[in-house]
Amino acid sequence: MVNTTIKTTKSQEIFAAAQNLMPGGVSSPVRAFKSVGGQPIVFDRVKGAYIWDVDGNQYIDYVGTWGPAICGHAHPEVIAALHAALEKGTSFGAPCALENVLAEMVINAVPSIEMVRFVNSGTEACMAVLRLMRAFTKRDKIIKFEGCYHGHADMFLVKAGSGVATLGLPDSPGVPKSTTRDTLTAAYNDLEAVKTLFEQNRDEIAGVILEPVVGNAGFITPDAGFLEGLRELTHEHGALLVFDEVMTGFRIAYGGAQEKFGITPDLTTLGKIIGGGLPVGAYGGRRDIMSMVAPAGPMYQAGTLSGNPLAMTAGIKTLELLQKPGTYDYLDKVTKKLADGLLEVAKETGHAVCGGQISGMFGMFFTPGPVHNYEDAKKSDTAKFGRFHRGMLERGIYLAPSQFEAGFTSFAHTDEDIEQTLAAARDVMSSL
Ligand SMILES: *Cc1c(COP(=O)(O)O)cnc(C)c1O
Numbered sequence: 001m002v003n004t005t006i007k008t009t010k011s012q013e014i015f016a017a018a019q020n021l022m023p024g025g026v027s028s029p030v031r032a033f034k035s036v037g038g039q040p041i042v043f044d045r046v047k048g049a050y051i052w053d054v055d056g057n058q059y060i061d062y063v064g065t066w067g068p069a070i071c072g073h074a075h076p077e078v079i080a081a082l083h084a085a086l087e088k089g090t091s092f093g094a095p096c097a098l099e100n101v102l103a104e105m106v107i108n109a110v111p112s113i114e115m116v117r118f119v120n121s122g123t124e125a126c127m128a129v130l131r132l133m134r135a136f137t138k139r140d141k142i143i144k145f146e147g148c149y150h151g152h153a154d155m156f157l158v159k160a161g162s163g164v165a166t167l168g169l170p171d172s173p174g175v176p177k178s179t180t181r182d183t184l185t186a187a188y189n190d191l192e193a194v195k196t197l198f199e200q201n202r203d204e205i206a207g208v209i210l211e212p213v214v215g216n217a218g219f220i221t222p223d224a225g226f227l228e229g230l231r232e233l234t235h236e237h238g239a240l241l242v243f244d245e246v247m248t249g250f251r252i253a254y255g256g257a258q259e260k261f262g263i264t265p266d267l268t269t270l271g272k273i274i275g276g277g278l279p280v281g282a283y284g285g286r287r288d289i290m291s292m293v294a295p296a297g298p299m300y301q302a303g304t305l306s307g308n309p310l311a312m313t314a315g316i317k318t319l320e321l322l323q324k325p326g327t328y329d330y331l332d333k334v335t336k337k338l339a340d341g342l343l344e345v346a347k348e349t350g351h352a353v354c355g356g357q358i359s360g361m362f363g364m365f366f367t368p369g370p371v372h373n374y375e376d377a378k379k380s381d382t383a384k385f386g387r388f389h390r391g392m393l394e395r396g397i398y399l400a401p402s403q404f405e406a407g408f409t410s411f412a413h414t415d416e417d418i419e420q421t422l423a424a425a426r427d428v429m430s431s432l
Contacts, residue, residue, distance in 0.1 A: 006394055010054040011042040029163035033401045036386040040401070041393070046073035048412035051398060059398040060417050064408040066400075067215075067247050067272040070331075070360060071321045072412025078276050078317045085313040091305055098312035105319045106274065106282065109255050112243070112264045116284030117293055118307040122246035122271030123151025125281035128293075128301045129269050130155055130209070133240050135299040136289050139206040143197055145188040147217030147374025147404075148210055150244050150269075154179040161216030165374070165404040188214060188373040189222065191229040198237045207240030207266070208233075212257030215247040215406035217374045219356065219363020227263040234266075240289070246271035246281065247406070250322060252359040260358070273322075276314030279305075327411055331360035334418055335409045338362060341422040349429040351384075360409040377404060384432060391428030397421050 018025035026032045026040070033040040041053045049072055051061045064070065071078065085098075103116050119125050130153070134140055144150065149161035154175045157164065164172070171180070184201065186193035188210070198205060208230055214220035234241040243265040249256040250273040258264055267285035274280055284290060292299045305311075321327075339357035342364050346353040354369025355362065365371055366381040366388070385403040392399055397420075400407055 149216035276318035
């Protein structure tokens with residue numbers, strides 16, 4: 001018999017206190033478990049594929065701090081490198097040789113990137129890339145897709161994914177109409193809609209930004225020809241193509257989605273994995289475009305802690321570990337076993353679901369599907385997902401607390417971890 005009652009007294013105490021101290025008791029909305037019901041658990045420590053909460057319960061983790069923990073949490077080599085870096089100080093606010101090392105690694109890995117600028121988060125990277133798109137093309141309008149998330153800057157909070165989708169929020173109050181007037185939206189995978197927007201706004205569109213594989217509206221893959229079509233349309237209209245690879249970069253392949261699908265955008269944003277668990281973001285791309293960034297060029301963007309030695313160190317060590325032969329094959333193998341297994345279990349227990357994976361990124365919707373865009377994703381039975389999520393949690397499996405977030409594995413996840421997860425899923429789904 002599986003033990004289905006976990007003791008979470010301390011988690012509850014700490015979260016109750018947190019609610020008086022911080023809005024919703026959290027530092028980022030999805031963490032509050034609002035869409036799945038029940039109380040969030042409060043973590044004490046993480047290691048490899050596992051997390052331990054403040055009550056001492058152990059879970060197999062499929063959130064991986066939302067993507068960065070691709071080598072497993074607290075990898076001993078990353079921790080050792082950080083210890084050594086720490087001895088030399090935490091921030092210089094001046095050039096540091098480690099920036100060159102990580103910059104070279106990123107440039108060598110990501111096909112579109114010839115020059116890179118480091119920032120402190122994915123949000124910052126996306127804000128800066130938007131300014132750069134506009135500066136370079138001297139045009140103001142951009143196209144984004146419904147359900148795609150590009151951080152929380154005003155201009156992107158239009159039909160956004162992630163927490164905005166999870167909480168079912170309308171576009172956020174506090175975002176002036178004037179800042180989103182130039183943000184045009186289309187359904188993901190709808191090339192015709194993009195074509196129409198380009199025709200209706202001739203010579204006014206700076207570029208198209210997208211998650212090349214969506215992770216912030218649940219896991220949604222690009223249809224055959226979609227990325228190619230966007231590349232052609234942007235060329236045709238003198239606009240830029242920007243891949244937001246904050247999630248997919250170094251995740252679905254070492255060179256990201258652009259390597260996986262063989263489509264080279266003009267600019268790319270990165271984050272998550274390249275910080276190895278420390279706060280980081282980056283944007284990069286064609287040399288002629290990046291040369292517009294200050295102080296090489298006139299487009300202003302800066303950061304007190306940008307390129308700090310700790311984040312650079314964790315990023316460098318993480319990418320080094322990812323370069324080992326077989327890494328991505330292994331990620332693909334364990335994750336396929338998990339994703340296929342979940343679909344199989346759902347079928348056996350009579351639940352209509354759809355889903356899939358690419359490398360160490362996966363997802364499953366409680367709808368028969370197929371899911372090509374956010375509208376399709378919203379047909380999911382989110383109440384059922386909530387019960388599934390809680391059941392899994394009680395059996396020691398930590399999934400993203402939202403139907404509209406992708407899941408992540410690491411190369412610390414073993415076959416046994418997957419088997420244990422599938423056994424728990426069978427148990428939960430039989431009782432849904
Ligand atoms: C996480 C994410 C962001 C935002 O990054 P933060 O570091 O949370 O600011 C932007 N774009 C995508 C695709 C993301 O997954």
